[in-house]
Amino acid sequence: MRCLISDVTKDLNPVYLRNMQFRDIIGQSALIDKLKELVDQNRIPHSLLLCGKEGSGALPLALAFVSYVIEQTEQSNAPASVSLFGETTAAPSEGLFKADRYLHPDIHFSYPVIPKKTGDKPVAGDYITEWRNFLNQTPYGNLYDWLQSIGAENKQGNISAAECAEILRKLQLKSFESEYKILLMWMPEYLGNEGNKLLKLIEEPPPNTLFILVTEQDDQVLPTILSRCQMIQVPPIDTNDMAQALTSRCGLASEQAYQVAALSEGNYRLALQLVQHAESDWQGVLRDWLNALIKADTVAQVKWSEEMSQYGREKQKQFLRYFEHLIEQSVRLATMGEAYLTASSAEKDFCARLNKLCDAIQLEAVAAEINKAAYYIERNANPKMLFTALSIKLFHIIRNRVVPEVI
Numbered sequence: 233m234r235c236l237i238s239d240v241t242k243d244l245n246p247v248y249l250r251n252m253q254f255r256d257i258i259g260q261s262a263l264i265d266k267l268k269e270l271v272d273q274n275r276i277p278h279s280l281l282l283c284g285k286e287g288s289g290a291l292p293l294a295l296a297f298v299s300y301v302i303e304q305t306e307q308s309n310a311p312a313s314v315s316l317f318g319e320t321t322a323a324p325s326e327g328l329f330k331a332d333r334y335l336h337p338d339i340h341f342s343y344p345v346i347p348k349k350t351g352d353k354p355v356a357g358d359y360i361t362e363w364r365n366f367l368n369q370t371p372y373g374n375l376y377d378w379l380q381s382i383g384a385e386n387k388q389g390n391i392s393a394a395e396c397a398e399i400l401r402k403l404q405l406k407s408f409e410s411e412y413k414i415l416l417m418w419m420p421e422y423l424g425n426e427g428n429k430l431l432k433l434i435e436e437p438p439p440n441t442l443f444i445l446v447t448e449q450d451d452q453v454l455p456t457i458l459s460r461c462q463m464i465q466v467p468p469i470d471t472n473d474m475a476q477a478l479t480s481r482c483g484l485a486s487e488q489a490y491q492v493a494a495l496s497e498g499n500y501r502l503a504l505q506l507v508q509h510a511e512s513d514w515q516g517v518l519r520d521w522l523n524a525l526i527k528a529d530t531v532a533q534v535k536w537s538e539e540m541s542q543y544g545r546e547k548q549k550q551f552l553r554y555f556e557h558l559i560e561q562s563v564r565l566a567t568m569g570e571a572y573l574t575a576s577s578a579e580k581d582f583c584a585r586l587n588k589l590c591d592a593i594q595l596e597a598v599a600a601e602i603n604k605a606a607y608y609i610e611r612n613a614n615p616k617m618l619f620t621a622l623s624i625k626l627f628h629i630i631r632n633r634v635v636p637e638v639i
Contacts, residue, residue, distance in 0.1 A: 251334065252295035252371060258500055259473030260289055263466060267297045271304050277462040279434050279443040281420075283450040284466025287499030291418055292371045293466060294446045298339055298414055301442070305411040334364045337408040342399060342417040344375065344389030346382065353394035372500045374448070375419055390422045396429040403433060403441055416444045421452035434460045468498020482507050487578055491515075494557050494579075495550065506550060514554040515582060522589070525627045533623045541616035545609055552606045559599045562586045590630055597629045 254264045270276050280297075284290030334341070341363060345354045356363070362382050370377050379389050399415060407413045420427065434443055434457065445461060447453055469477075474493035477500070478484045484492065484507065491514065496503035517540075524532035540548065562583040570580060590598060605622050609615065 251299050252292050252367070253299055254296045257289055257292055257296055258372075258477045259469045260293060260466065263293065263464070264296075266464070267293070268300065271297075271301055276301065276442065278437050278441065279445070279461040281445045281447065281450070281453075281458065281461035281463045282466055283447050283463055285468065285499065286374045286448055287372055287496070287501035287503070288466045288468050289372060289500065290446050290448070290466040294416055294418075294444050295334075295367065295371065298416055298444060301412060301414065302336060302339070302410050334367055336410070338410040338413050340399070340402050340413070340415045342391060342395060342415060343378065344391055344419050344422040345395075346379070346384045346387045346389050354392060355395045355398045356391075357398065372504075374501060375422075377501075390424065391417070391420070391426065393426045393429065396423075396426050399430060400433060403438060407440065412440045412442050413438070414442045414444060416446070418446045420445045420447055420454075420457060421449050423454065423457070425454070427454045427457050431456055431460065469500055470498070474498065474500065474503055478503060478507065490579070491554065494561075495553050514551050515558075515578065517551060518555055518558070519582075521623070525623065525630060526589070528627065528631075533627075534620065537616055537619040537623060540619045541614075543615075545612075545615075548609050548615060549606055552602050552609070555602050556599060556606075558583055558586060559595050559602070562590075563592060563595055566592060594629055598626055601625050601629070 254268070257264060282290045282294050284293075341360070342356045343359075343363060345356055345359050347354045348358060352358075359382055366373065366378055366381055370381070375389065379387070403413055403415060405413075423430075437443065443461070445453075445457075450458065450463065471490070471493045474496060475486070475489040478489040478492055479486060482489075482504070492503050492506045495506055520532075521536050523529075524536055540551070543551070558579060561579060565580070565583050566587050586595075601622060605618055608618055
């Protein structure tokens with residue numbers, strides 16, 4: 233099973249190509265209700281900042297919020313008409329039709345870009361076609377994905393002074409079709425000091441002008457901008473919601489979906505990367521390893537280390553991340569009970585057996601060694617030597633509490 237970041241649109245094109253809607257968002261139901269209330273109760277702040285880590289869905293939420301604002305205001309302002317059979321109906325909104333594929337004339341976007349050639353003063357509009365493609369194909373992507381999609385390679389994107397001037401110009405114009413003019417700025421942390429040019433506009437915008445900012449690092453946004461915005465924190469995606477999305481959108485089996493969801497820690501972008509290796513039976517690999525340690529089977533340990541060294545670095549890190557996840561779940565099970573687990577049924581059984589093998593202190597020591605191993609893999613350590621040494625360390629950690637049953 234392969235489901236690359238760019239592949240995720242395979243089943244979703246009919247949805248995303250008509251603009252992001254709240255029903256397209258993965259999880260975040262409480263936050264969606266809050267955003268809807270702002271519109272329904274006419275309490276939309278003129279400057280709103282959505283802050284969420286990579287893969288949490290902050291950008292899709294902002295896109296869906298903008299769609300909802302336009303939809304609700306245009307529907308409420310649409311003139312009524314009488315049909316052929318006498319029913320009174322609201323006239324269809326031409327503006328809403330044009331909002332498809334992010335083409336609405338009153339919705340403006342700003343995002344980090346690079347010069348197309350030396351000496352250029354780049355603005356977001358230079359890449360609007362690429363931006364629309366990015367939103368349709370990779371709405372949960374990060375800045376790296378965006379910059380690679382426009383051929384930035386190692387260049388650093390930013391929101392330039394020329395872009396700030398363009399924003400000032402656009403927002404002074406009258407709206408074309410909607411009640412609101414909206415600027416959605418992605419990654420305002422890349423404004424730098426140029427953002428000071430927008431302070432007066434953000435603080436005292438023209439009537440019915442909305443600023444929607446989306447950031448992954450609010451501590452990198454200019455404090456003068458932060459102080460002028462109402463901030464909403466976007467939490468990581470719930471594990472169950474993530475698993476359901478991976479099942480429905482990528483076709484993963486339930487057990488695999490929960491495994492990937494747990495490893496991704498609320499990051500859908502990471503989850504899509506992990507799906508590439510979702511066919512790996514990490515629980516079986518871990519079971520073989522622990523059995524070799526319990527039995528003090530040196531030959532089996534060496535063989536296991538050799539096999540693990542054949543995996544690529546990313547898969548090795550994924551395996552260690554999965555082991556850390558099970559350790560965390562085991563500690564939760566031992567201290568708080570099954571109700572607090574975010575694990576599949578098979579993982580719950582595995583965690584119960586792991587608690588028979590190690591007490592809390594031992595699990596903490598194992599987790600520390602696993603974390604060190606992941607650190608060294610990231611720095612290109614020799615995998616065969618690393619996993620051999622790790623096997624020896626874990627053997628000594630658990631040797632004083634070996635149980636006869638094989639997990």
